[in-house]
Amino acid sequence: METLKEKLVETESKASIKISGAEAVIRCLLEEGVDLIYGYPGGAIMPVYDELYKFRDQLHHVLTRHEQGATHAAQGYARVSGRVGVAMATSGPGATNLVTGIADAQIDSTPMVCITGQVPRHLLGTDAFQETDIIGISTPVTKWSYQVTKAADIPTALAKAFYIARSGRPGPVLIDITKNAQFEEFDFSYKKCTGIRSYKPKPVMDPAKVEEAAALINSAKKPYIVFGQGVILGKAEEELKTLIEKAGIPAASTVLGLSALPTEHPLHMGMVGMHGNYGPNLLTNECDVLIAIGMRFDDRVTGDLNTYAKQARVIHFEIDPAEVDKNVKTDVAVLGDVKETLQHLLPLVKENKHEAWCREFEEKHAIEYDKVIKNDLFPAKEKLTMGEVIEKINKRTGGDAVIVSDVGQHQMIACRYAKFNQTKSNVTSGGLGTMGFALPAAIGAKMGSPDREVVAIIGDGGYQMTIQELGTIFQTRVPVKIVVLNNDFLGMVRQWQQLFFDKRYASTELVNPDFITIAKGYHIPAKRVTGREELDGAIDEMIASEEAYFLEVCVEKEDNVFPMIPTGASVSDCRLE
Incomplete structure (x- = not known):
């Protein structure tokens, strides 16, 4: 039987070989230097997954627990590695579940290529099972989207996809491939894209x-x-x-x-x-x-x-x-x-x-320190604050960790107080503000930079949006550290309700599950901290762990994040309290 190595050598030695469209997808990815894909299989993309199985020694696939998790993991991987992240899903709901992550990558300029399966060409437009117009849906939130209906078009489409995703201002690209194109055979050859006549990614400097x-x-x-x-x-x-x-x-x-x-x-x-x-x-x-x-x-x-x-x-x-x-x-x-x-x-x-x-600047900083920073990092109050948790993590990691934050109060606290000694250390959802981003993004970040400590800072609300990705952590054994700052609220929305809606806390208080039991159900070591005297030891234990670790820190329920500029106000109206 022909070995994988012999098969790859044959590809390099011949100008073209006759293969299926599905195999062509895998070979195109290898030509682009891809060694890691995040995804979730299904009927319309199954031929590609079948070929992926054959090439599994060359191209590692991470099975996330939701397609949105695949895109966020690809984002985290891209943000810390500087390479193009790759996500893959089937048609219909599989494809539409990618859209949030694609939109997030678009507004945050993250290079990503998403590959989706599609119903056969002859069924397009018939409302076939799991048919969705993913090109129409994704066009507004991608740099480029393209549907492939013939196997022979796969190499050119994917070459363009990677070139567009990584060049100029980076961003996401989606390639939708009909099932017939995955089965068809054609004479395969690959040429990397180095330019497109109508696309000028880098303006000429004046x-x-x-x-x-x-x-x-x-x-x-x-x-x-x-x-x-x-x-x-x-x-x-x-x-x-x-x-x-x-x-x-x-x-x-x-x-x-x-x-x-x-x-x-x-x-x-x-x-x-x-x-x-x-x-x-x-x-x-x-x-x-x-x-x-x-x-x-x-x-x-x-x-x-x-x-x-x-x-x-x-x-x-x-x-x-x-x-x-x-x-x-x-x-x-x-x-x-x-x-x-x-x-x-x-x-x-x-x-x-x-x-x-x-x-x-220093004078203004002194004012902020007295009114805000001192109380966040060294509080006199009985309950723990988010700021002091971040400060303890800083001391333990020395500012060398990758901090992956979700969206909300904890995000702003992490961004304000985390120390960064080296580049590509802050991974968060900026422009779209996607709750649920951090847990899967931390998986990708750790895989993109395995030698660095990766700490996910998450609120109890956003955590539950992608909590199923604990299954991905358990299966892959990726040693990410997860810190949930639990205030039993959707904290940022609650803060706005307090300040601008007369404390009408409409649908923002959470009745949370036992996060420790859930983590242990996925065989992830876990600890809950409720008092200041426990914090140092818990963080030391978490960082020292050579495997994934979950730390829940119960913090002040109604703390607010300051300074704050109210929506639509001037930057001069920066409030300290």
């Missing part, structure tokens, strides 16, 4: 715009950098750090930009946004030059656009032309790959310090 930006930066008295995930995606962390240090410019991060610059860097002033730091928010409206690098001026960052940085000249370093002037009018737009544009900028920027301006 040196004159870089010079204009440098002139503005050099003349500024109060320059201010806000950087986003584009720095990480563009692998421009070192260029950002060099710019900040050379010009002495205070810098703050968006939620997704966290870890592009080490948290403890003296010019890293914190995080902007609705629950960002006091100084970075307020001083946005006092800087004279605002330098946006790899960020898109999301509404959670800007607040009221009518009052956002109106006094400042705005420079925007961006790879996606659609983001320029979309929300904030720029004075100088520097289009292009951020690593390339910053490299051209650096020699033109003069050395400076801006010490007095930096002290303004």
Whole structure:
């Protein structure tokens, strides 16, 4: 019998071989360097799974417990590894269950290729069993969606899919393959895609715009950098750090930009946004030059656009032309790959310090520390706070862990207080705000970076949205650490109800199950912490564990996250209490 190794050698030595469309899918993935897929089988994708079984020594498949879990796991894998995540599902409900993760990946610029099975070509449009127009559904939330109805089109479609997903501003692509195309045989050959005539992923840099930006930066008295995930995606962390240090410019991060610059860097002033730091928010409206690098001026960052940085000249370093002037009018737009544009900028920027301006950030930080941070991290109250849990995790991991957070109060606390020493360390759902993201994303993150500690920070509400992925953890033995901060509420919604709806807690209080029993049912070691005296030992035990571990920490039920900018308010209206 022909061995797998001989089969692969034959593929490489011949220009083409006659194989089925299903086998072609697997060979295309191998050609793209894929070694890991997350998915869930079903009737319309079964031929591909049959071929996957034959290639299982080369291409590892992780069976998640829900298709949404497959997409979030692929996202986590992509975010920490820098590679394209891959998810696969069957037609109908299998395909539609991918959509939330696809939409999340689109708005957070995560490279992902999703492959779905589809009913045979002759049944398209007949409302056949498990037929859904996944192309029509997914088109608004993908970079590209395409339906393959002939086996011969599979290599070209998948080559384009990977090129589009990873190039320029990354994002998700969906390829839908009819069942007849999976069975058909054709002469297979593969050529990687290196360009598409109608698709220009990287704008050509204009040196004159870089010079204009440098002139503005050099003349500024109060320059201010806000950087986003584009720095990480563009692998421009070192260029950002060099710019900040050379010009002495205070810098703050968006939620997704966290870890592009080490948290403890003296010019890293914190995080902007609705629950960002006091100084970075307020001083946005006092800087004279605002330098946006790899960020898109999301509404959670800007607040009221009518009052956002109106006094400042705005420079925007961006790879996606659609983001320029979309929300904030720029004075100088520097289009292009951020690593390339910053490299051209650096020699033109003069050395400076801006010490007095930096002290303004420090003064605002001192106010925030006295009113908020001290009470979050070192509380006098009897009940545990979310902030002190994150602080204990910081001390135990030394700021070297990958922190994967879900969505809600715990997310904002984690983003505010987690320490990041290295890039690609903060994995969270930013633009879509998808509850249930963290547990499956942590699985993918650990598989994408197996040598790093991965800690998932989750609320009791979001945890129950994808709790079934404990089964995936049990089956794969992936050693993720899971921390549920349990306040028996949908905490962020409850906070808004308290502040803006006269404490009418409509449908936000949770009656929770016994999370410890559930974890043990999946053979995952587990512990519950209810008192401060137990916390250190429990975290030590969790981090020391060489297998997956579940830690439930019961925290103050009605704590709020501050600072807070109310929806639609100015960044100057950043409330500390």
